[in-house]
Amino acid sequence: MLPSSRPTRPQPVALAIGGLIALASAIGIGRFAYTPILPAMAEGLGLSKGEAGLIASANFIGYLLGALLAAAPRLPGSRRAWLLAALGLGAATTAAMGLVTTLPAFLLLRGLGGAASAFVLVLSSSVVLDRLARAGRPGLSALHFAGVGCGIALSALLVPAALEGGDWRRAWLATGAAAAAGLLGTAWLVPAEAPPPPAARAARPAAPVPAGPAAGWAVAYGLFGFGYVVTATFLIAILRASPALRPLEAVVWLLVGLAAAPSVALWGWIAARRGLEASLAAACGIEAVGVAASVLWPGAAGALLAAVLLGGTFMGITALGLAGGRRLAGADPTRLFALLTAAFGVGQIVGPAVAGWLHDWTGDFRLPSLLAAGALLAAAGLALGVRLPRG
Template sequence: MSDERMPVYRVLSGSVAILVGLGLARFGYPPLVPGMVEAGWFSAAAAGYLGASNLLGYLVGALTASRFGERVGAAAAIRFSLVLIALSFLLCAWAAPFAWFFVWRFVSGWAGGVLMVVGASTVLTTTPPSRRPMAGAMVFSGVGLGILFAANIVPWLTAVSVSWAWAAQGALCLVLAGATWWAWPGKQASPAAASPASEGARAGRGLSLVVLLVVVGYGLQSVGYVPHTLFWVDFLAREQGHGTGFASVQWSIFALGAIIGPFFSGWFAGRIGWYGALLVSVTLMAGAVLLSSVAEAFLLVSLCSLVVGAMVPGLVSMTSGYLAQLVPLAQHQRAWGWATTSFALAQAVGGYALAGVFGVVGTYPPVFVIGGISLALGLVVTALTGSGRARA
């Protein structure tokens, strides 16, 4: 039936929005740091603060995205954010004061938060229910594509010129913004037919508690992301003594997992439902993060890299899809904004806390154990939603 067809152009454009907003705006920055430090633009410490400014901007973006999208419209919010990120790269393509870079890194984070909330929600709520698992997979695979680009292309660009690396990413963002410009509706498109679960949720007073549990569980799960996204490469290269070559291979495996993870999640959710797929996936990630604290053999380390890499965007995709099942589609953007804010806040706090733990104990395994425990707690909280969730 025609009303069950996936809006392919919009779904692919959603993937581009996530690629630009998170894959490039966040993961395209770390490979630039060594070149900037060597060129004398900033010290390593200053470059680290610039990276943190992006996380702060992302948190503010998640907090304000829903209201901003409602005020200016989804299409305008998405296009504006894509252009802002392109400008944030282009306007940092030469040496400038720290404050200049801080502002533009913050702006890129804010725009990334808007794209995550408004872009993802616009795609999911205008896609027929039967197509949402695959649509979500395609959208959130943009994270993995950005990580892969950052891991393999950005270092090569930086070796040519730091300025060229900044400018090239800005130009790529402009091209991608132009290619997807007309994918977004001039007005917020009418939501695709809601499932009975979503419709029934309108009258359910207990729904707010269920959504709150999903949001809290998602925040706890986000702490489990921190060990691999911040410390995995250094843990393998220095503490385990495998060297940078081994660690680089593992980061590429992580990126590969981040590309295929959303598709696995979409396939899995299509067969056992969002709730069951989310619980199984959180369990897998918790096990892989805990195992990472002791894994040293190449195959075991690679398995951890692949599973955690797959679950990083996979859990994002499944949480967004699960919320689309739990709430009326008109409320999905706001609920997803709450979840993204919880994720961003807990990840930021968790990042500083785990860095503090490492500073005290001087070794990484306890950091991974704490991350695994946080995922397990998130699993318990999410599992509690099974008794009160709306059912199709």
């Protein structure tokens, strides 16, 4: 039985840890476990890189649809109930990937899982960040966003153990069980919130649809979605292509997670001194170097550099993008969070499908990775041209 939904006043640290667990479950595990499982899964089923990219894109199509649905101005019921339902759906679809073997089933499951992960990101960010701000502890948002890196690091330890003997199905079942444990932790640490009085609800202004600066911010966020996702999806597959680098697979993915966990705090510290726009641009530029290194610097050094630079930036950019959206949105950031997530989702949908097709055409990931690096540099340029409201 899930913990009671009776409204309580949670301690800010416990609330931030609940948000961390939610993101670890739905994003770090539910979304990114595909990367370390993919090589064994592709070998076991004979999947082409194009088919592997299509499965990844299905997850991101679901992510886009989930973000748009989460943008609905009046979801029935409480935000917490939707958050817990999305965590349950994400855990179930992750585990079910180990019970099917056909491409249509994989596409359906990853699509539903992607929708669930978008709901979790939008709703956990809205619920947790709003309540931390009201408690006077907005700095704890870095702990909330550290969940993605923690989930990736957990999957880097869990997946190789589950893959002993080459059974990719066990890896999906194990990661699904870990995601389900995250549901219980979130339910315990993120209690229900008393609804605002009717007068307050009526006076609460709706978040504006992006226009002007928000449009530029959203486009930059979409380019970032395209730019990071090729390496985030295929980094382990790139290593698997080189027999000398195969022993590094688990280490490289663990580095991605370990670098991601503190990255939001680091980039938040930088943004407090240099501004959100300049910080997001710098992070995109650094990530572009890592994406390019994954294919231009052969050997262990290039792989390790790519892992550290990818992990050290992608969640920082995500948090900086949402922080900019919060400034642009006014009182209720939920809708603009969702719209930014949707722009991000469009880039993610295109990235894996194009990368898989280009790999099957050219024989390697060099061209799609360099296109991704170019998209990140374009995002950096756009971010520098935006002027966000101060405060």
